[in-house]
Amino acid sequence: MSETPATDVVLEFQDTVERIQSELAKVIVGHEELIQNILIAFFAGGHVLIEGVPGTGKTLLVRSLARVLNLSFSRIQFTVDLMPADVTGTRMVMDRDDGQRDFVFVRGPIFSHVLLADEINRSTPKTQAALLEAMAELQATVAGTTYQLAPPFFVLATLNPIEMEGTYPLPEAQLDRFFFKVRLTYPTHQEVQRIISSTTTTEEPDVRPVFTEAEAVEKVLSFRRLVRDVLVTPQIEEYIAAVIHATLPADAPYVNATDPARVRLPRDELVDRYVHFGSSPRGGQTLLLGAKGAALLDGRANVSYEDVTRVMLPALNHRLVLNFAAEADGVDSSTILERIGRSATKIQR
Amino acid sequence: MAVPPGTEERTALVEIEARLHKLQTRFNLYTAQHQLYRVGAVLALGVAVSTVLAFSVSSFWFSAAAWPLFGVAGVICFRLLRQAVSDWTDLNSAARRVDVQVGLKQRLATLAAQTAAGVPYTRPATRLWAHLVHDNLRRLSQWEVKRVAPSRIPLSLLPFLAAILLACAVASIPLLSPASEPVPFSLTNIGRVTSELPERAGQLVDERLFPDPPNERGRSDQPVALTDTPPLSQHPLRHVDDHNAPDQSEASKSLGRELRELASLPADIQQALREALQGLPESQDAQAEENMVPDEQADEANLASSDDLGLENRLVSQELAGEAGRARQAGENGAEGDGDASLQGNAGRFQKSAQALRGSGLHRLRQARLAPRDAARALRSGNPQRASRAGSAGTGGMGAGTGTDPQLYGNPAKFGGNDQTFSLSLDASFEKSRTGNEVVKDEGGGVISKSTSQLNETQAFDDAIRNAQIPPEYEDIIKHLFSRGETP
Numbered sequence: 001m002s003e004t005p006a007t008d009v010v011l012e013f014q015d016t017v018e019r020i021q022s023e024l025a026k027v028i029v030g031h032e033e034l035i036q037n038i039l040i041a042f043f044a045g046g047h048v049l050i051e052g053v054p055g056t057g058k059t060l061l062v063r064s065l066a067r068v069l070n071l072s073f074s075r076i077q078f079t080v081d082l083m084p085a086d087v088t089g090t091r092m093v094m095d096r097d098d099g100q101r102d103f104v105f106v107r108g109p110i111f112s113h114v115l116l117a118d119e120i121n122r123s124t125p126k127t128q129a130a131l132l133e134a135m136a137e138l139q140a141t142v143a144g145t146t147y148q149l150a151p152p153f154f155v156l157a158t159l160n161p162i163e164m165e166g167t168y169p170l171p172e173a174q175l176d177r178f179f180f181k182v183r184l185t186y187p188t189h190q191e192v193q194r195i196i197s198s199t200t201t202t203e204e205p206d207v208r209p210v211f212t213e214a215e216a217v218e219k220v221l222s223f224r225r226l227v228r229d230v231l232v233t234p235q236i237e238e239y240i241a242a243v244i245h246a247t248l249p250a251d252a253p254y255v256n257a258t259d260p261a262r263v264r265l266p267r268d269e270l271v272d273r274y275v276h277f278g279s280s281p282r283g284g285q286t287l288l289l290g291a292k293g294a295a296l297l298d299g300r301a302n303v304s305y306e307d308v309t310r311v312m313l314p315a316l317n318h319r320l321v322l323n324f325a326a327e328a329d330g331v332d333s334s335t336i337l338e339r340i341g342r343s344a345t346k347i348q349r
Numbered sequence: 350m351a352v353p354p355g356t357e358e359r360t361a362l363v364e365i366e367a368r369l370h371k372l373q374t375r376f377n378l379y380t381a382q383h384q385l386y387r388v389g390a391v392l393a394l395g396v397a398v399s400t401v402l403a404f405s406v407s408s409f410w411f412s413a414a415a416w417p418l419f420g421v422a423g424v425i426c427f428r429l430l431r432q433a434v435s436d437w438t439d440l441n442s443a444a445r446r447v448d449v450q451v452g453l454k455q456r457l458a459t460l461a462a463q464t465a466a467g468v469p470y471t472r473p474a475t476r477l478w479a480h481l482v483h484d485n486l487r488r489l490s491q492w493e494v495k496r497v498a499p500s501r502i503p504l505s506l507l508p509f510l511a512a513i514l515l516a517c518a519v520a521s522i523p524l525l526s527p528a529s530e531p532v533p534f535s536l537t538n539i540g541r542v543t544s545e546l547p548e549r550a551g552q553l554v555d556e557r558l559f560p561d562p563p564n565e566r567g568r569s570d571q572p573v574a575l576t577d578t579p580p581l582s583q584h585p586l587r588h589v590d591d592h593n594a595p596d597q598s599e600a601s602k603s604l605g606r607e608l609r610e611l612a613s614l615p616a617d618i619q620q621a622l623r624e625a626l627q628g629l630p631e632s633q634d635a636q637a638e639e640n641m642v643p644d645e646q647a648d649e650a651n652l653a654s655s656d657d658l659g660l661e662n663r664l665v666s667q668e669l670a671g672e673a674g675r676a677r678q679a680g681e682n683g684a685e686g687d688g689d690a691s692l693q694g695n696a697g698r699f700q701k702s703a704q705a706l707r708g709s710g711l712h713r714l715r716q717a718r719l720a721p722r723d724a725a726r727a728l729r730s731g732n733p734q735r736a737s738r739a740g741s742a743g744t745g746g747m748g749a750g751t752g753t754d755p756q757l758y759g760n761p762a763k764f765g766g767n768d769q770t771f772s773l774s775l776d777a778s779f780e781k782s783r784t785g786n787e788v789v790k791d792e793g794g795g796v797i798s799k800s801t802s803q804l805n806e807t808q809a810f811d812d813a814i815r816n817a818q819i820p821p822e823y824e825d826i827i828k829h830l831f832s833r834g835e836t837p
Contacts, residue, residue, distance in 0.1 A: 005479070006476055006477050006478070006479040006480035006483075007479070007480045007483055007484075009476065009477075009480075010477065010480050226476065226477070229475045229476045229477045230477060231459045231463060231475060231477060231478070231481055232459065233441075233455060233458050233459050233462040234462060235445070235458070235462075236455065298454075300454060300456065300484065301459075301477035301478070301480040301481040301484060302454075302455055302456055302458075302459035302460075302481055303455065303459075304454035304455040305455065306454060349445055
């Protein structure tokens with residue numbers, strides 16, 4: 001049997017991702033798994049929240065990604081005095097050629113393909129909410145007028161976990177709109193050595209785009225459709241639903257106690273003790289789409305349980321709302337999710 | 350040649366599905382075997398346990414335990430069968446099992462699920478469907494049927510076989526149990542009885558039961574006088590049997606029991622036995638017997654010269670003594686109590702059975718040992734006394750019912766002279782054990798039942814004994830039978 005067009009598409013996707021990774025590797029030292037997760041979220045049509053200490057290359061990573069994809073790029077440095085109009089744009093009185101004045105909508109930085117929302121938690125919730133509509137519905141409403149954003153739209157927000165004074169933690173609703181939340185860990189000794197040696201010379205790293213400017217948008221959108229075309233069995237969908245339900249504590253409000261689920265994970269003690277509220281159904285969507293992206297990265301046309309497990313942590317860790325007991329005991333969401341993932345292997349069929 | 354779009358995918362799909370169907374069949378075959386063996390093991394264990402219960406507990410407890418036992422076995426079997434149904438593998442399940450076993454990362458399961466959903470026949474396939482089929486076709490060599498589901502027998506066969514063996518062992522207990530032996534004398538196994546009868550008669554011979562040789566008999570410590578005769582329980586023979594050869598004593602008891610059964614058989618069975626032993630109708634056999642007189646006389650001579658005759662007569666007497674003793678004891682009990690006539694009737698029946706035993710049991714066996722024809726004749730006659738030859742007293746016999754066979758207790762020449770014999774006194778009475786007997790007390794204080802009527806001279810049985818020269822070996826027996834009042 002000869003190679004099919006579908007196989008060619010999958011191979012092209014794999015090749016593209018590999019090229020992107022290799023180009024990013026020129027400026028970003030290490031963090032291969034993080035870059036792969038960001039690419040999965042990007043091709044799945046989601047947004048990524050990056051949490052990391054300052055100086056670890058968050059901004060550089062996003063800027064390099066936009067350059068590699070040959071897409072338009074904007075950056076917003078979120079501060080406490082940042083206004084929503086600074087994000088979405090505003091109507092301004094402009095002088096026309098005929099001498100008359102008119103209100104003209106000036107597009108904000110949100111109107112780009114790749115948006116870096118740097119230190120998003122430093123702005124007020126009102127400004128953060130301005131980003132909400134754009135992230136969820138790919139549109140921005142200014143002065144009663146809705147403006148569509150040009151796809152692909154990809155927001156990459158960063159969080160600084162160190163300086164929490166004067167910050168506004170993102171509300172759960174906004175957190176839920178991020179496809180993945182990844183943690184940019186501190187580089188290792190060797191990685192630091194490579195970083196300082198490669199960035200302190202006159203030689204600038206030459207990052208080449210993988211697409212031409214004309215085809216970039218179309219290629220990205222095509223790959224996004226390809227991700228959604230990945231096949232999945234009902235058993236894996238059932239498994240994902242069971243995992244999502246397993247994040248809910250026993251006394252969670254708005255949960256149907258008599259849910260006749262066919263596949264159910266055993267209750268986790270940590271979930272009942274530390275989780276205030278679990279993942280939303282959007283978390284399940286994220287889990288499946290992320291698994292599809294991971295499958296396609298692996299060259300497969302179907303989702304496996306390994307794919308789900310692989311994306312479980314970045315897809316769900318920001319969707320668990322932990323209580324004060326968890327904070328007091330130093331329990332984070334990744335610990336709980338790892339336990340759920342281990343117990344979930346028992347219901348894999 | 351141009352191939353229509355999708356043809357390659359469908360061809361590959363057919364190949365994958367065919368292999369998947371083979372695997373599904375193997376999986377299900379294994380599941381069926383596994384569960385059937387488990388169900389069989391449970392049933393066999395249930396049968397074994399119920400059999401053990403049937404042998405070991407009463408019918409009440411058996412019925413009380415059997416229903417819960419059967420209920421538990423039924424529930425277990427039901428659950429096993431339900432598990433078999435749940436383990437039954439459809440095409441999707443077979444694909445998932447292959448995925449897990451080979452590590453195909455749900456490639457095959459996804460393909461099977463898509464096929465079950467109607468792709469690509471009734472539902473349009475996605476863009477990646479062709480890639481999925483192609484991917485599975487490339488990995489077809491990784492899941493050969495023999496590799497994924499090799500032909501093997503489930504391990505549950507071992508407990509099943511163990512349970513079957515256990516059930517068979519338990520079920521064979523009745524065959525090994527003495528209680529399950531068939532009735533030794535019946536019409537159903539008359540052939541076996543007749544074939545074994547001479548052999549059983551041979552078992553009667555116990556060397557220690559032989560009387561002492563003539564030269565040693567004179568030196569016997571056994572007293573001759575009636576008054577000096579030790580009780581039967583202290584007889585040297587009994588002593589030997591009781592202490593030195595318990596197994597042979599057991600054999601003798603067993604044989605005696607069988608002989609009693611033989612004697613107590615209904616008349617039709619006895620008649621059938623006689624005919625089977627004879628092999629001819631009675632009338633023909635009688636004529637044949639007439640023709641066989643010379644041979645028979647020779648047999649008689651051999652028999653008379655044999656110590657076996659004395660031995661068997663002695664056994665007959667012992668049996669008589671035993672039966673009569675039990676009869677007397679029964680009669681005594683009856684007299685001592687409220688005079689229940691039934692007990693005394695029992696005593697009479699015991700005495701009759703003793704006579705029947707003598708007439709139809711041991712005596713017949715003695716004849717059977719010589720030759721089946723002689724035994725058959727003896728059985729047919731039903732008379733303890735030997736018939737006369739051509740109606741006249743021969744050299745060794747008397748006329749029928751008119752005298753005593755001089756060799757009734759063996760060859761007198763072997764007894765070492767007449768000085769070792771004894772005779773009964775004329776006024777000795779014979780226990781009748783009928784109602785209306787006079788009840789007297791013996792000197793020892795025991796109550797005995799004794800008939801006051803004189804014996805009828807025509808009573809061949811008594812007449813034979815009274816006129817015989819009885820060897821001392823039978824002294825205690827005869828004393829026991831005829832001199833109840835003098836029983837020590």
